Amino acid sequence: xxxxxxxxxxxxxxxxxxxxxxxxxxxxxxxxxxxxxxxxxxxxxxxxxxxxxxxxxxxxxxxxxxxxxxxxxxxxxxxxxxxxxxxxxxxxxxxxxxxxxxxxxxxxxxxxxxxxxxxxxxxxxxxxxxxxxxxxxxxxxxxxxxxxxxxxxxxxxxxxxxxxxxxxxxxxxxxxxxxxxxxxxxxxxxxxxxxxxxxxxxxxxxxxxxxxxxxxxxxxxxxxxxxxxxxxxxxxxxxxxxxxxxxxxxxxxxxxxxxxxxxxxxxxxxxxxxxxxxxxxxxxxxxxxx
Amino acid sequence: xxxxxxxxxxxxxxxxxxxxxxxxxxxxxxxxxxxxxxxxxxxxxxxxxxxxxxxxxxxxxxxxxxxxxxxxxxxxxxxxxxxxxxxxxxxxxxxxxxxxxxxxxxxxxxxxxxxxxxxxxxxxxxxxxxxxxxxxxxxxxxxxxxxxxxxxxxxxxxxxxxxxxxxxxxxxxxxxxxxxxxxxxxxxxxxxxxxxxxxxxxxxxx
Numbered sequence: 001x002x003x004x005x006x007x008x009x010x011x012x013x014x015x016x017x018x019x020x021x022x023x024x025x026x027x028x029x030x031x032x033x034x035x036x037x038x039x040x041x042x043x044x045x046x047x048x049x050x051x052x053x054x055x056x057x058x059x060x061x062x063x064x065x066x067x068x069x070x071x072x073x074x075x076x077x078x079x080x081x082x083x084x085x086x087x088x089x090x091x092x093x094x095x096x097x098x099x100x101x102x103x104x105x106x107x108x109x110x111x112x113x114x115x116x117x118x119x120x121x122x123x124x125x126x127x128x129x130x131x132x133x134x135x136x137x138x139x140x141x142x143x144x145x146x147x148x149x150x151x152x153x154x155x156x157x158x159x160x161x162x163x164x165x166x167x168x169x170x171x172x173x174x175x176x177x178x179x180x181x182x183x184x185x186x187x188x189x190x191x192x193x194x195x196x197x198x199x200x201x202x203x204x205x206x207x208x209x210x211x212x213x214x215x216x217x218x219x220x221x222x223x224x225x226x227x228x229x230x231x232x233x234x235x236x237x238x239x240x241x242x243x244x245x246x247x248x249x250x251x252x253x254x255x256x257x258x259x260x261x262x263x264x265x266x267x268x269x270x271x272x273x274x275x276x277x278x279x280x281x282x283x284x285x286x287x288x289x290x
Numbered sequence: 291x292x293x294x295x296x297x298x299x300x301x302x303x304x305x306x307x308x309x310x311x312x313x314x315x316x317x318x319x320x321x322x323x324x325x326x327x328x329x330x331x332x333x334x335x336x337x338x339x340x341x342x343x344x345x346x347x348x349x350x351x352x353x354x355x356x357x358x359x360x361x362x363x364x365x366x367x368x369x370x371x372x373x374x375x376x377x378x379x380x381x382x383x384x385x386x387x388x389x390x391x392x393x394x395x396x397x398x399x400x401x402x403x404x405x406x407x408x409x410x411x412x413x414x415x416x417x418x419x420x421x422x423x424x425x426x427x428x429x430x431x432x433x434x435x436x437x438x439x440x441x442x443x444x445x446x447x448x449x450x451x452x453x454x455x456x457x458x459x460x461x462x463x464x465x466x467x468x469x470x471x472x473x474x475x476x477x478x479x480x481x482x483x484x485x486x487x488x489x490x491x492x493x494x495x496x
Contacts (some may be wrong), residue, residue: 009476012446014485018427019340019447027345031335035327038356042323282297 106196113267128186341384341452379456442468
């Protein structure tokens with residue numbers, strides 16, 4: 001190796017010359033790649049951290065909102081409790097609960113014996129005696145004016161498939177029966193399920209007073225339909241209707257004496273002789289649809 | 291020597307206890323590249339290249355240096371002179387790389403790659419001669435104790451002030467001056483056969 005002569009410079013000059021600052025572009029590019037890679041990794045990591053923080057903030061915010069809502073509800077509950085007055089909402093919930101309980105009791109009934117009374121003068125007065133047993137049939141005995149008793153059998157609670165009408169024998173088309181005004185009061189109570197549907201959907205009942213004493217423990221449900229006030233007395237023990245009365249709304253509003261336009265008395269889950277529910281066809285006559 | 295970045299200054303002035311400061315910095319990794327590494331990119335690459343003078347080795351060194359910097363990022367941000375500390379880390383890695391290469395060559399008993407090249411061209415011969423010279427100087431540098439080598443490189447090759455070197459090496463300025471003086475003497479002694487001016491300098495000293 002030849003001796004190096006760097007005139008006028010000491011060790012510092014010699015080292016500076018040996019370790020020149022002459023980074024080639026290729027080497028610079030190769031090293032630059034590492035910085036780029038590190039930067040991209042950091043940017044990605046930062047984005048992940050930000051996303052994570054956003055998620056946490058979202059969760060914490062949700063928790064705070066839930067906590068705030070809970071506190072508000074607790075305070076509101078306390079205020080309502082101390083206020084003494086039940087809210088409209090509580091009333092509404094209570095009403096729905098009562099109606100649904102009555103309705104459920106009706107749907108569970110195994111037999112029904114009810115009497116529908118339509119007060120009136122002369123021919124306008126009528127009464128119906130309905131007897132229904134689950135999965136068998138409904139028998140309706142109608143007595144209107146001086147026309148005697150007419151009986152209608154409806155198999156397994158289907159009004160539309162009424163078989164037989166008349167004085168125990170005369171066939172009639174089901175459509176004609178359902179259109180017959182005379183039968184209408186009875187057809188509303190043909191089965192407990194139908195009555196339950198009316199209670200749920202048509203009457204708009206509200207629980208009012210409770211009456212007890214003299215062997216009676218019942219509460220009243222009052223509703224309204226077709227310009228008539230509907231009043232149902234429900235047994236507290238069984239939650240099944242005892243009576244259903246209808247009054248004319250115009251008379252009630254006018255403050256006149258209430259006049260009952262229809263009264264229904266129910267008896268539930270009592271045994272009904274099966275033969276009563278099976279039509280007795282006269283000799284040589286068959287049901288119309290068979 | 292560049293002063294500490296504004297971010298570091300802010301941390302040093304405003305932060306509370308060292309523990310809380312470290313915690314806050316660790317969670318703030320996103321700004322490390324922009325605040326510390328990006329301004330030092332060129333300097334880091336050049337400082338490594340000047341010592342190792344080999345593209346592959348320089349790449350490896352940089353990678354290792356970046357790994358060390360990332361590992362010690364909290365300490366670097368709290369350091370009174372982060373650029374000096376980062377330069378020291380790069381030079382340290384460069385020295386390590388030279389030592390590793392020398393060790394590998396000894397173990398495999400291979401000649402230096404450029405020695406194997408046969409060329410009769412005058413330019414090539416000069417280049418080869420220059421490379422041998424550089425390798426000799428590198429060998430002298432790596433023979434120095436670590437701190438002494440770092441102090442010499444930072445002062446004589448990178449012109450760093452004594453104060454910055456002391457901060458980077460975590461010692462006093464007096465110690466740095468001693469390191470440099472001794473290192474200078476040792477290098478002069480080892481390298482004087484290669485350079486006439488060094489021999490003259492040595493004679494003058496004597």
